[in-house]
Amino acid sequence: xxxxxxxxxxxxxxxxxxxxxxxxxxxxxxxxxxxxxxxxxxxxxxxxxxxxxxxxxxxxxxxxxxxxxxxxxxxxxxxxxxxxxxxxxxxxxxxxxxxxxxxxxxxxxxxxxxxxxxxxxxxxxxxxxxxxxxxxxxxxxxxxxxxxxxxxxxxxxxxxxxx
Numbered sequence: 001x002x003x004x005x006x007x008x009x010x011x012x013x014x015x016x017x018x019x020x021x022x023x024x025x026x027x028x029x030x031x032x033x034x035x036x037x038x039x040x041x042x043x044x045x046x047x048x049x050x051x052x053x054x055x056x057x058x059x060x061x062x063x064x065x066x067x068x069x070x071x072x073x074x075x076x077x078x079x080x081x082x083x084x085x086x087x088x089x090x091x092x093x094x095x096x097x098x099x100x101x102x103x104x105x106x107x108x109x110x111x112x113x114x115x116x117x118x119x120x121x122x123x124x125x126x127x128x129x130x131x132x133x134x135x136x137x138x139x140x141x142x143x144x145x146x147x148x149x150x151x152x153x154x155x156x157x158x159x160x161x162x163x
Contacts, residue, residue: 067150
């Protein structure tokens with residue numbers, strides 16, 4: 001008798017970019033720069049991430065800064081990733097009508113291929129968000145740069161994932 005074990009998820013895309021963020025947000029969208037941000041991003045307590053049809057949006061600690069953004073696309077749920085000391089984990093569900101999204105910041109766009117169109121789990125781990133917010137809040141003369149780093153992982157999921 002042979003016992004079949006599930007195949008581990010495979011990494012399809014891994015990329016690391018320095019991304020300039022303006023207005024405190026960056027996104028992965030089917031149509032970049034559409035400015036179709038979820039209203040919740042501009043409330044009194046800004047969440048780290050929010051979604052709408054064809055987009056996932058992230059808020060940073062400082063309005064204008066350069067962040068490190070590493071993104072990965074998997075064909076299934078990857079192994080659990082530690083947030084490490086001071087890291088913040090956010091998981092959201094997103095739906096994309098195409099098999100690619102565009103990483104959009106104020107200075108560049110990067111095409112991110114997805115295995116298929118459809119539902120995705122998007123996991124983000126951010127370090128340094130609180131520190132960049134603090135630097136920005138006290139109004140230091142220098143721009144905030146290199147304080148925040150993000151790891152964002154995408155994988156296909158069912159429309160209503162069960163934990």
